[in-house]
Amino acid sequence: MNDMTTTSLQQSEFKIVGTRPARPDGVDKVTGRAKFGADLYLANMLVGKVLRSPHAHARIKSIDTAKALALPGVKAVITAADFGDLPSEFIPAGEMMVNFKDMTRNVMAREKALYEGHAVAAVAATSEAIANKALKLIRVDYEVLPHVMDVVQAMEADAPLLHEDMYTINVEPRPAKPSNIAKRVEFALGDIAAGFAKADIVVEREFTTQPVHQGYIEPHACVASVSEDGQAELWCTTQGQFIVRSFCAKLLGMEVSKLRVTASEIGGGFGGKTVVYVEPLALALSRKACQPVKMVMSRVEVFQASGPTSGAKVWVKMGATRDGKITAAEAVLKYQAGAFQGSPIQPGCMCAFAPYDLENVKVVGFDIVTNRPKVAAYRAPGGPISEYGVESVVDELAQKLKLDPIELRLKNAAKEGTKAAYGPKFGPIGLVQTLEAARAHPHYKVPLKANQGRGVASGFWFNIGGETCAALNLGEDGSVTLVAGTPDIGGSRASLAMMAAEELGIALEHVRPVIGDTSALGFNFLTGGSRVTFSSGMAVIEAARDMIGQLRERAAKIWEIDLKDVTWQGGYARAVRDPAKKPLSLADLANTMGKTGGPIVGNAAINAQGAGPSLATHIVDVEVDPETGKTTVLRYTAIQDAGRAIHPSYVEGQMQGGAAQGIGWALNEEYIYDAKGHLANPGFLDYRIPVCSDLPMIDTVIVEVPNPRHPYGVRGVGETPIVPPMAAVSNAVSNATGIRFTELPLSPPRVLKAIEAKGASA
Amino acid sequence: MAKQHVSTTVNGEPVEFLCAPEQTLLDVLRDELHLTGSKEGCATGDCGACSVTLDGRLVCSCLVLGAEVGGRKIETIEGMAKGDELHPLQKKFIEHAALQCGICTPGVLIAAKSLLERNPDPSETEVRYWLAGNLCRCTGYDKIVRAVMDAAADMRSA
Numbered sequence: 021m022n023d024m025t026t027t028s029l030q031q032s033e034f035k036i037v038g039t040r041p042a043r044p045d046g047v048d049k050v051t052g053r054a055k056f057g058a059d060l061y062l063a064n065m066l067v068g069k070v071l072r073s074p075h076a077h078a079r080i081k082s083i084d085t086a087k088a089l090a091l092p093g094v095k096a097v098i099t100a101a102d103f104g105d106l107p108s109e110f111i112p113a114g115e116m117m118v119n120f121k122d123m124t125r126n127v128m129a130r131e132k133a134l135y136e137g138h139a140v141a142a143v144a145a146t147s148e149a150i151a152n153k154a155l156k157l158i159r160v161d162y163e164v165l166p167h168v169m170d171v172v173q174a175m176e177a178d179a180p181l182l183h184e185d186m187y188t189i190n191v192e193p194r195p196a197k198p199s200n201i202a203k204r205v206e207f208a209l210g211d212i213a214a215g216f217a218k219a220d221i222v223v224e225r226e227f228t229t230q231p232v233h234q235g236y237i238e239p240h241a242c243v244a245s246v247s248e249d250g251q252a253e254l255w256c257t258t259q260g261q262f263i264v265r266s267f268c269a270k271l272l273g274m275e276v277s278k279l280r281v282t283a284s285e286i287g288g289g290f291g292g293k294t295v296v297y298v299e300p301l302a303l304a305l306s307r308k309a310c311q312p313v314k315m316v317m318s319r320v321e322v323f324q325a326s327g328p329t330s331g332a333k334v335w336v337k338m339g340a341t342r343d344g345k346i347t348a349a350e351a352v353l354k355y356q357a358g359a360f361q362g363s364p365i366q367p368g369c370m371c372a373f374a375p376y377d378l379e380n381v382k383v384v385g386f387d388i389v390t391n392r393p394k395v396a397a398y399r400a401p402g403g404p405i406s407e408y409g410v411e412s413v414v415d416e417l418a419q420k421l422k423l424d425p426i427e428l429r430l431k432n433a434a435k436e437g438t439k440a441a442y443g444p445k446f447g448p449i450g451l452v453q454t455l456e457a458a459r460a461h462p463h464y465k466v467p468l469k470a471n472q473g474r475g476v477a478s479g480f481w482f483n484i485g486g487e488t489c490a491a492l493n494l495g496e497d498g499s500v501t502l503v504a505g506t507p508d509i510g511g512s513r514a515s516l517a518m519m520a521a522e523e524l525g526i527a528l529e530h531v532r533p534v535i536g537d538t539s540a541l542g543f544n545f546l547t548g549g550s551r552v553t554f555s556s557g558m559a560v561i562e563a564a565r566d567m568i569g570q571l572r573e574r575a576a577k578i579w580e581i582d583l584k585d586v587t588w589q590g591g592y593a594r595a596v597r598d599p600a601k602k603p604l605s606l607a608d609l610a611n612t613m614g615k616t617g618g619p620i621v622g623n624a625a626i627n628a629q630g631a632g633p634s635l636a637t638h639i640v641d642v643e644v645d646p647e648t649g650k651t652t653v654l655r656y657t658a659i660q661d662a663g664r665a666i667h668p669s670y671v672e673g674q675m676q677g678g679a680a681q682g683i684g685w686a687l688n689e690e691y692i693y694d695a696k697g698h699l700a701n702p703g704f705l706d707y708r709i710p711v712c713s714d715l716p717m718i719d720t721v722i723v724e725v726p727n728p729r730h731p732y733g734v735r736g737v738g739e740t741p742i743v744p745p746m747a748a749v750s751n752a753v754s755n756a757t758g759i760r761f762t763e764l765p766l767s768p769p770r771v772l773k774a775i776e777a778k779g780a781s782a
Numbered sequence: 783m784a785k786q787h788v789s790t791t792v793n794g795e796p797v798e799f800l801c802a803p804e805q806t807l808l809d810v811l812r813d814e815l816h817l818t819g820s821k822e823g824c825a826t827g828d829c830g831a832c833s834v835t836l837d838g839r840l841v842c843s844c845l846v847l848g849a850e851v852g853g854r855k856i857e858t859i860e861g862m863a864k865g866d867e868l869h870p871l872q873k874k875f876i877e878h879a880a881l882q883c884g885i886c887t888p889g890v891l892i893a894a895k896s897l898l899e900r901n902p903d904p905s906e907t908e909v910r911y912w913l914a915g916n917l918c919r920c921t922g923y924d925k926i927v928r929a930v931m932d933a934a935a936d937m938r939s940a
Contacts, residue, residue, distance in 0.1 A: 040879070042876045042877065043876065043879070045884075046875075046876035046881075047868070047872075047876070048884075049881055049884035049887050050862075050868065050872040050875050050876060050881070050884075050887055050888075050891060051819070051859065051860070051862065051863055051868075051872065052817070052818070052819015052820070052858070052859035052860050052862075052888045053819070054884055055818070056818075056821065056885060058812075058818075058821075058822065059812075059818040061813075061816060149802070149804075234919075235919045236883075236885075236919055237821070237823040237829055237831055237883075237885045237886050237917055237918070237919055238821065238823065238883070238885040239822075239823070285883075285884065285885075286883060287821070287823075287883050287884070287885025287886075288882075288883045288885060288919050288920055289883075290919070316822075318825065319823065319824040319825065319826065319829075509882070509883055510882035510883060510920060511879065511882060667879075669878070669879035669925070670879055670882070672879075672925075673879055673882050673920070673921055673922075673925060674882075676921060676922035676924045676925070677882065677919070677920045677921050677922045678922075679922055680921075680922030680923065681919065681922075703824060703826055703828060704823075704824050704826070704828035704829050704917060705826065705828045709917060709919060710922075710923075711913075711914045711915075711917060712909075712910045712911075712913040712914050712916070712918075712923045712926070712927065713907075713910040713911045713913075713914040714914075715910075715922060715923055715924075717906075717924050717927070717928075718922050718924045
């Protein structure tokens with residue numbers, strides 16, 4: 021456990037924190053030098069390819085790999101038979117819960133193929149052409165089964181059953197029959213009926229959202245090399261090399277220490293690279309072939325078989341008094357989990373009403389399996405879906421009460437001391453500050469023209485801490501190598517090096533940050549949950565303090581004075597009682613460390629506690645073309661509490677990127693399946709993420725309400741920005757058209773249909 | 783089918799390689815020449831991560847066959863800096879934090895360089911439409927557009 025509540029430096033004392041230096045890995049990334057998942061080539065390396073199910077739901081009666089194995093150039097073929105089965109038990113992996121019975125079946129189908137694209141077999145061959153030829157020689161005998169894609173249909177009593185042994189948990193008494201409903205969750209506070217009785221106005225709506233993919237531009241990729249004695253190396257693109265090690269060792273029945281995982285540079289993840297797909301297959305193939313095996317997913321495979329986040333049905337009912345006090349709030353959430361249980365229904369329920377200070381709340385959620393790829397985390401997993409419904413209803417309440425939507429939110433905003441429906445009392449949080457900044461922003465006063473509308477929405481995300489290690493190795497010239505265990509997905513080398521330099525009192529250029537492999541540090545939970553700047557930052561600061569303690573000891577030894585009489589200030593050891601002694605710099609102490617006690621290494625191994633929630637308010641202006649239904653985003657402003665922005669450019673970048681992803685979710689992105697359960701748009705042409713010409717500049721305002729539980733006040737910032745956009749855009753489109761929309765995406769045909777229906781009824 | 787022998791020029795240097803008829807220029811750059819700065823994001827010409835120039839024309843190298851490039855001039859991200867001097871676009875991308883994960887960056891830089899060679903004073907809209915073939919999922923494009931405009935301004939005054 022670790023709880024660094026002491027803030028060592030005040031804002032005015034920061035020399036490096038809050039500035040915008042060049043990122044240490046910048047040159048590598050603008051010159052093509054940076055090595056991503058697919059960029060490693062080893063001698064004697066084979067190419068691995070996966071055979072995937074063409075059916076959405078089918079029993080696998082038999083698999084014949086003999087002909088494939090006999091093809092010259094094929095070195096190994098694997099199926100589920102090459103992986104031991106694992107019992108159904110939920111095991112904590114950081115803050116996630118994983119079930120290895122499901123995981124082993126998701127990486128390689130066992131009894132049944134549960135979605136189109138589900139891996140069924142894999143081969144390793146001396147060339148891609150031979151590997152592809154070998155896949156065609158594998159004979160799989162399928163018994164095609166009826167499939168179900170929609171949550172509501174999947175909940176029906178006669179729906180095709182994905183897992184014959186799945187009984188809904190958290191329901192009393194235990195259901196007599198299995199179903200596709202994996203679990204029910206509920207959070208409640210106060211008396212919901214009494215709350216609605218006090219309301220002057222009630223709004224009740226049901227919303228539909230589609231599954232959306234994280235859309236990282238780099239497909240999953242890895243190179244595995246297992247030697248004849250069972251020691252293994254794995255290079256892969258991942259948000260967490262330690263999590264990959266843990267998962268793969270379990271799936272392959274290996275000792276954790278036998279597997280060294282190196283995280284390549286990662287070409288986007290957004291939650292989608294917190295799980296394993298090709299990595300255990302490459303290891304299994306390499307173990308059989310005793311040669312390195314490289315596997316790279318195609319874009320089609322990425323869409324068919326990785327990610328996405330849940331599509332959902334979201335029912336929300338809220339009541340308020342005439343003067344705008346929300347008296348009761350209720351929601352029922354039904355989230356698609358994909359083929360295996362584990363949608364983000366729990367955080368979805370917890371977030372739903374978290375931005376508000378409410379006395380009477382009830383949220384019920386269901387986790388539902390369907391014949392789609394198993395969902396993976398996607399930026400604030402679960403939050404954007406439930407908060408989209410809630411923020412749309414809040415907007416409608418404001419409209420009906422003839423209140424400004426920011427004013428209504430301010431009247432009900434959660435603040436320090438508010439008890440959330442999901443349990444805790446909030447510490448200092450910044451929702452009110454973001455709302456006030458939104459109201460004061462020039463954007464909020466720009467006049468709107470015909471067919472234009474403005475939308476506002478707020479958003480909440482918890483943020484997490486967790487298991488983290490960091491090391492600072494002092495070089496003999498006084499320069500410092502910083503080793504972190506969390507992959508740098510968007511500039512964290514910069515923020516971590518800045519915190520180390522700040523704490524040590526040295527220039528940033530003397531700190532070189534690297535991301536260590538799994539042999540370099542103790543266990544680190546992954547890059548996710550907006551935890552890196554918070555947790556790895558906390559570990560780096562603690563490691564710097566550890567190093568400073570050692571530096572003071574060395575100075576005390578050199579000066580032959582008491583340790584308590586040595587301080588560390590501005591990069592120098594100083595003798596407090598004897599100002600005549602020339603202060604010793606980090607370089608002075610490094611030069612002599614061989615003689616004063618040996619190497620100096622600052623270490624930290626912590627379980628970071630006290631992550632502070634980050635809240636945001638977004639404003640968006642849109643114009644809706646009444647003839648085509650196309651929505652154009654005219655202007656966008658994202659305002660968010662960052663606690664403390666270590667490197668403001670990368671904080672802004674998170675806010676802008678999250679807003680853009682949310683705009684895509686709101687306006688374009690959706691999976692389109694045909695009647696057979698085949699994905700019709702597994703590519704970037706038809707699954708349209710926002711392109712440069714779709715967006716305006718995205719203005720940002722960083723609010724800083726320091727998190728008292730981080731030494732520099734840091735909160736995570738990466739996830740919250742994707743929470744408000746869907747409701748903000750939907751509210752803006754509603755405002756522009758006079759039609760309340762409750763279904764995403766707001767693609768031109770859907771909007772046009774509603775405009776035409778309104779015209780016909782008018 | 784036998785491999786093809788191809789002689790070409792990559793980043794000003796003469797290069798020879800053997801490639802299978804179905805190998806794309808991107809496959810050749812990465813798998814044969816190990817110039818891995820050009821990335822494969824889709825292999826269908828939709829993401830622009832593999833952008834290179836072929837005789838000065840911006841192309842997706844995943845849509846060009848390796849066998850087609852004999853006698854042509856190919857420029858990739860690896861040739862953008864001259865010695866230890868970064869191209870102004872490369873400098874501005876770092877200065878403006880116009881990248882987060884960096885996977886789209888080589889393609890975006892090649893595309894932006896190609897734009898500025900044709901149009902040294904593009905409007906924001908012209909930058910946005912020129913770069914519409916280069917997907918970035920991290921940045922929301924804001925800082926990319928600013929970096930390109932700023933680099934263009936610097937290059938005009940140089």
